[in-house]
Amino acid sequence: MASSKTFTVIADHFRQRILSGELEPGTKLPTNREISGSWQVAAATVSRALQALQVEGFIRTTPRGTFVSDEPRVGLSSRDRLARVQRVKSILAEGETSRVTAAGLVLPPLYVAELFDLDTGDQVVRREWISGRGTTRTCFAVTWYPAQFAALVPDLLSTAPGKNAGLTARVLEATGRQITHARDDMHGRAADAREAAGLGIPVGSAILAGAHRWSDDNGVVEYGEWVLPPRFVIGYEYTP
Known part of the structure; x- marks a missing residue:
């Protein structure tokens, strides 16, 4: 057998x-x-x-x-995207594209400030983007980075096409950081207006929402929040 x-x-x-x-x-x-x-x-x-x-x-x-399938309803998990960063220096799958809708230095919400161990008034880099494959939107995401990274990788503040896919790899190279710990959290819920607009679905649609934290001994390198469209599948293997 x-x-x-x-x-x-x-x-x-x-x-x-x-x-x-x-x-x-x-x-x-x-x-x-x-x-x-x-x-x-x-x-x-x-x-x-x-x-x-x-x-x-x-x-x-x-x-x-x-x-x-004509349009496979599958998405990459955060684990998959990190593996691609380490293997081919891109967060996107082959055939997947992304469009950055916002990028800049902002005052973060309290929970993000606590994740990055910031003092009151400190800023972080915030990037909002949508990925897709063909006519299907595969993910709506917001990623956050320490503000000082923007001086080393100015494209973190850019919404120009074609620069999003390789940014995590460039951050690691420019800062000399190495991701040694990663954690994902996921839950199902209804899409709010911003998420629905990003995914092109009705407000209130069922979505899978998740967050990832990629860090090393010096703290969080990247924190991301993402949502997948209804009926999209992600999966990963693990060794018990």
Whole structure:
């Protein structure tokens, strides 16, 4: 009997090829028999892998075969985005774009000031942006950085196109910081007016909201808050 690890490895193989854009929307996948033969696993193992991908929205099955969904309703978790920063210096998936709607030095809310251990009156960098793939908006996010980072990476204060994807990597390079601790918190709730406008959905729609904290021994490097559209899936593996 194939191990559960083999099942997850096969699912992750196709998941990553879809997310990277290597398997484009509408692409027909090999048959279960072909996958079973190439991976040398039981057909039941292949079925479990493909069923997981179908539940996550990556693929669709028809009488003609299994295809990559036309617009996969999947998003990157904060863990996925950090992994991409470390691997390819971009927070965006292949084929994903972003548009920055606001960027500047601001007085933060109290809870953000406490996260960054700021004194009263201290400022932080605040960036608000929307990511998308094709015609689908995949995320609406706000990210925060220590104010002094803006002197080292002036583009933190820019809304110009094309600069958002690599900013976290540039911050790490310019500051010499290294993220050694990361935490995500998530909850489901209704979208407020600002979030709904960012995602292009009705106010009150069900969304998945999350926040990440990336830090080292010197404190928080980046704090982010983000929301995903209804029925979007994120997932990650972990070792018990």
